Amino acid sequence: MKEIPKLIWNENQIRLLVKISETGSFTKAGEALHMTQPAVSRIVAAVEDELGTKLIQRNRKNGLVFTEVGERILILFRNILSDFHKVEELVAAEKGLEIGRVHIGAYPTACTRFIPKIIRQMEEKHPGLEIKLSEGSVTQIKEWLRTRTVDVGIIIPPDDDFDIIPLVKDRLVIALHVDHPLAKKDSIEISDLQDEPLIIGRGGYEVQVYAIFKACNMKPCVRFVLEQIETGISMVQEGLGSVITTLGALPALPEYVVSRPIQPAIFRDIHIAVPDREDVSRATEVFIQTTCSLFSDRFISN
Incomplete structure (x- = not known):
């Protein structure tokens, strides 16, 4: 029976390893941690040798890629680093200091509307x-x-995982x-959009659009699904379709483009999400409280 190695991590x-995953490069990871590229390579090779399995592979198309087991180990390592940070926060708080770090992920519209x-x-x-x-995108x-x-x-x-x-x-x-005939109306009903070429956002936005149409026993005629709302608005300007979005996400409209509310009023929920609410760092909690104090429970409707 093959002996299972007893691992001692520092x-x-x-x-x-976490920095390599963030930068996608041995060289950049080494620079960030004040190490030479050969030293980084030696450490990775030693770790993989001790484990008896590959954690990182080189891919011509994507560069450095973590293996499946490597990705699973990274999740554990990120949790360990998070715990290190919490220890540092506790020690600093005992001395009357406030330190910590929070890494935020937000989609482009949220970055514009909320983050600054x-x-x-x-x-x-x-x-x-x-x-x-x-x-990144909502999916990312x-x-x-x-x-x-x-x-x-x-x-x-949907956000059932968090x-x-x-x-x-x-x-x-x-x-x-x-010049669209519907632009003459003060508001638009879903039934007005039967067979209307539509442009919608990716990363979760399309799920709600399909659900809304399904509730009306209709199927949307989706022509394009895009990452950037600005691209969709430019397509509207060229007469290539109409964009379903939200009032808060709507950019300044160019010439020949107008917006109309959908009736009855339909809202998109925007949420703060964390893997585990009971296990967030002090810095993450500050972000949550700050965000809620600035924006929570708002209805963007006019």
Whole structure:
């Protein structure tokens, strides 16, 4: 029977592997931790040799890629680093100091609408906290939360995998070309959109659109599914379809594009999400409280 190796990890090894996953590079990870690239390679090789399995593979298309077992180990390592940070926070608090770090994940519209005000207030009231921001699609943020890559995210449902804190309800609207027949109406009903070429957002937004149409025994005629709302608005300007989005996400409208509310009023929920509400760091809790104090329970409807 093959003997199972007894593993002894040190903090430097854990930090290095997590940093490699963040940077996608041995060289960049080494620079961040003040190590040479050969030293990084030796440490990774030694760890893999001790484990008897590969954690990182080189891929021509994607560069450095963690194996399946490597990804699972990374989740554990991120949890360990999070616990290290909590210890540092507790010790600092005992000395009357406030330190800590929070890694936020937010989709582009949330970054524009929420994050600048949140960061400004956190820096004014909690200058000892370190704030890191990663911008991605809603789908990416949910994956970052699952893998503990970020501490907290701003997402939209479905969000059954996480502990959530309701933030904002944002009313759905439709952006139309000014010459579209529906633009003459003060508001638009879902039944008005039968066979209408639609442009919708990716990463969870499309789920709600399909559900709304299904409730009306209709199927949406979706022409494009996009990451960026600005691209959709440009398509509306060229007469390529109409965009279903939310009032809060709607950018300044260019010439020949108008928006109309959807009736009856339909709202999209925006939530703060964490992997485990009972196990967040002090810095993450500050982010949650700051965000809720600025935006919580708001209805964006006019």
